[in-house]
Amino acid sequence: xxxxxxxGYNIDVTVKTAVDATPTVTGxxxxxxxxxFERGGKTFERTVIAMGKAADAVAAVLKTGETxxxxxxxxxxxxxxGKPGGEYLTILGLPLAPKEKAA
Numbered sequence: 400x401x402x403x404x405x406x407g408y409n410i411d412v413t414v415k416t417a418v419d420a421t422p423t424v425t426g427x428x429x430x431x432x433x434x435x436f437e438r439g440g441k442t443f444e445r446t447v448i449a450m451g452k453a454a455d456a457v458a459a460v461l462k463t464g465e466t467x468x469x470x471x472x473x474x475x476x477x478x479x480x481g482k483p484g485g486e487y488l489t490i491l492g493l494p495l496a497p498k499e500k501a502a
């Protein structure tokens with residue numbers, strides 16, 4: 400069940416691996432890579448995923464070894480035993496400029 404209180408964050412993510420741009424079986428655009436980011440003074444590495452329009456919006460800025468400012472959600476997987484699993488990042492798109500948010 401998805402957390403309805405999920406909040407998007409603007410985070411600088413460094414692309415560590417080549418971006419896998421394999422579409423889903425239904426043809427939806429999908430991007431997947433390992434990325435690092437800093438939070439609370441610590442560096443974390445996570446799998447990063449973008450699908451659909453979000454994948455189209457960010458594809459041009461994702462280059463191996465470079466940092467991109469992205470709008471993301473922190474998402475959790477479920478383990479095989481039903482307990483909480485690992486964490487991954489879901490890309491929502493590129494951050495909006497303050498003027499565009501107000502519109």
